[in-house]
Amino acid sequence: MPALLVKILSDVVGFVGGALAGYWLARAAGIDVLRDLHSNASVLGIAAIGLGGGIGLGAARRWRQARDAG
Numbered sequence: 553m554p555a556l557l558v559k560i561l562s563d564v565v566g567f568v569g570g571a572l573a574g575y576w577l578a579r580a581a582g583i584d585v586l587r588d589l590h591s592n593a594s595v596l597g598i599a600a601i602g603l604g605g606g607i608g609l610g611a612a613r614r615w616r617q618a619r620d621a622g
Contacts (some may be wrong), residue, residue, distance in 0.1 A: 562612040570608020574600040 578585060578597035585597035 559616065562616050563609060566608040566610075566612025566615075567605045568608070570611070571601050571605035573608065574602070574604020577604065 575585065575597075578600040581596075581600075583593045583597040583600075585594055585601065588594045588597075
C-alpha cells in the first residue's frame with residue numbers, strides 16, 4: 553500500500569475512532585451533545601469529543617512510526 557495512503561487512512565481511523573470514543577464517554581456521563589446544544593454540559597461533551605479525536609490521532613501517528621521503524 554502506498555505510504556501516503558497509509559498515512560491518510562491511519563489518521564482518519566485514529567481521529568474518527570477517538571472522536572467516537574469521546575462521544576460515547578460523554579454519553580456514558582449523561583451528556584447528550586446532539587440534544588443539549590446550548591448547555592454548559594454540552595461544552596464538556598464537545599471537549600470530550602475533541603480530546604478523544606486528538607488522542608486517537610496521536611495514537612495513529614505513534615502506530616505509524618512504530619510500523620515504519622520496525
